Amino acid sequence: MGNTLVHTQMEDVKSFLEKSVTEFExxxxxTTLSSLVQEKTSGSDYYKILLSSLRKLLVYCEEGLDSCQVILxxxxxxxxxxxxxxxxxxxxxxxxFFSPSSDVWYEDSRSAYTGRNSIKFRQDVPDSVKAVFKNLESSFQQIREELEYYETDYRTKMIQSK
Structure with a gap:
């Protein structure tokens, strides 16, 4: 890929991460654990893991954003x-985002064909949590499609270098 295309993708990813970081922050x-419990009274242990996973995702996005800014x-x-x-x-x-290591939510790939949100939660969650994912899912999906190239390209380069 040419420098211009990679540079443009880096700028797109930077903008995407800025939006995502703002939304997560x-x-x-x-949001607190008690506010989630007030919104929907079931599953405070599940909500702890959910909030922890969102914080982890926020940190990853912040690190990625910092890296984009340095490279650009x-x-x-x-x-x-x-x-x-x-x-x-x-x-x-x-x-x-689509498959967290904590397994608190998952991607239902069949939902993509129906036009519905593909993120499904293991337990019932408050509407405020659903809203965050609904606001971000299409952006994450778009960037995933743009960056899938790097997944296959990087693996190809690693195999060829052996």
Whole structure:
């Protein structure tokens, strides 16, 4: 891929991460475990894990955003470093959004064909949580489609270098 295309993708990902970080921060700064329990009285243990997973995802997005900002400020633009950062963002941010290591929610891939949101929660969650995911899911899906190239390209490069 040419430098211009990678640079443009890096700028797109930076904008996406800025939006995501803002959304996650706003939600997490305004939400407590007790407020979730007040909203929906079941599952406070589940809500603890859910909030923890969202904080982890926020940290990954913040780190990715910081990396994008550093790479974009570099003159000259270093394509190899940018590709490595985009690969890491794909694995840490995008994959964690759709399939978190805590397994608190999951992606129902069949939902993509029906036009519904694909994120499904293991237990019933308050509407405020659903709203965060609804607001971000299409952006995460779009960036995932753009960055899938780095998944296959990076693996190909690793195999060829052996």
């Amino acid at each position: 706003t939600f997490l700064n305004q 400020k570099n003159d000259p633009f270093v394509k190899g470093a940018a590709e490595k950062i985009l690969y890491r963002i794909y694995h840490q941010c995008i994959e964690e």
